[in-house]
Each structure stands twice: as structure tokens, then as C-alpha cells.
Amino acid sequence: MGLRERINTALKTAMKEKDSARLGTLRLINAAIKDQDIARRGGEDDTGVSDADILSILGKMTKQRQESVRAYEEGGRLDLAERERQEVAIIEEFLPKQLSDDEVEAAIDAAIADVEATSIRDMGKIMGQLKQKYTGQMDFGTVGPKVKAKLG
Template sequence: MTLKSRLTEDMKTAMRSGDKPRLGVIRLINAAIKQREVDERVELDEAQVLGVLEKMLKQRRDSVSQYESAGREDLAETERFEIGVIEAYLPAQLDEAELTAMIDAAIAETGAESMRDMGKVMALLKERAAGRADMGNVSKQLKQRLG
């Protein structure tokens, strides 16, 4: 079952069960996917849908930190709920050992030696770790290795 069809089925289930908060988040996800499809005039594949979900997740995490610093715990809690729903559609996250091994393999594969090679390595890692790792964290670890 594709991610888009799973979202549609989960939306129907949330409607039937009356789970309005979850339904709202799933509708936001579907709207973001549809918006990108309309803007680019393409049908998004699985990797592109994961990209949309990652972007939404990053936006929510940024919002949580901003709300917490502003003392708006009620809004931060709403964002955390949305993060939980979005994460349910992403593949299992890589643990530190797997991520380190993936970074080492990408460095070896591209022959990267310095920060100038970071773009090549990040392109490879984005493809391999799509939806399974926070790319900001990956970037930090890669900078430490190459720097």
C-alpha cells in the first residue's frame, strides 16, 4: 500500500471514529501533498511524499521551539501532537550506530576529504536516509567528520 493510499484510508477511519484532531492533521498532510502536485504538475512518488512529510515535521519542530520560548505551551502541545501523527507515516528512524555507518560509507564511496566535498556526500545521504534521519543532525555529524 502506498503512503498516499494509506493516508486516504486513515483519513476515512478517523472520520468514521470521530477523531477530529487526527483527521485535521491527516487533511493537512494530504493538502500539502496535493499542493505540491498542483504546483509542479506531477504525481508525487513515495520519496517525494516522504520529502513533504519531512518538511512538515521540520516546520512543526521549529514551531514547538518558538512557542516554548514565547511561553505558549498550549500551542506547543498542539504542534507536538501533529509531530506524532506525521512521524507515524515516516519509516523507522536510524539509530546512532546505523547513521554513523551510513555516513562513513557515503564518505568512502564519494572519496570525500574536506568540507568542499560535503555537497556530494549530503546528496548521497539524502537519497539513502530519506525519512529515516533528521538531515540537520546528519549535516552536523558530517561537518564534524570532514572539518
């Protein structure tokens, strides 16, 4: 079952169970996916959003909510921070398991070896390969500096 189908099944289940918090988050996910579908219409790639694209969307949604949690906590709005945390938990149900630090390091080393990288100029190739294989499984904002450190 594809990611889109899993999300729609979860949405239907939440409707039946009258779980309004979960239902709201799942509707936000669906809306983000449909926005991307609409953005791709009429272009050369009219196939819609792939599972990799959905993972990217979910990753962005998770990151946005984690930033909101920090902002709400700094502002003393713990009730809003908790609601954002609940949304993150629901979104993460559809993301693959995050790689540990050791697994990330091993993936970086493997990508460097595969690309036969010798300098910082090869960073784009390495990041491209990592994104292709590990979308949704690692935070590329922290991976970039690690790759740069290994090459530099």
C-alpha cells in the first residue's frame, strides 16, 4: 500500500472513530499533498506526487511543527506546544524510522565511496544520492555540514 493510500485509510479511520485532533492533522497532510498535485498539473511531469515527494512534504511539516514547539515554549504557551507535539507524532507515523547517528555516518561514508568524491565540489552528488536513498530518514540540514567536514 502506497503512502497516499495509508494516509487516506488513516483519515477514514479517524472519521469513524470521531478523533478530531487526528482527523485535523490528517486533513492538513492531505491538503499539502493536493497542493503539490495541483502545482504539478499541466507541466511536463503530470503524474502527481510520488511517495518520495510525500515523504519530503511530511518531513517539512514535521520540521515546521518542531520549530513551532520551540517558539511556543519560549513564549510560555505550553498548551499550543503540546498540540504541535501531538501533530508531529501523527505525521511521524507515516515517515520511515529515523537513522541513528552511526547509521547516518555510515550512509555518508558509503555515498562518498559510491560517488568517488575527492573534494567539496562533489558535495552535490553526495547529497543527491543521500536524498534519493534516505528521504525522510535523516535530517539533511545536519547532514550537509557532516559531509562538508568529511570532504574538507
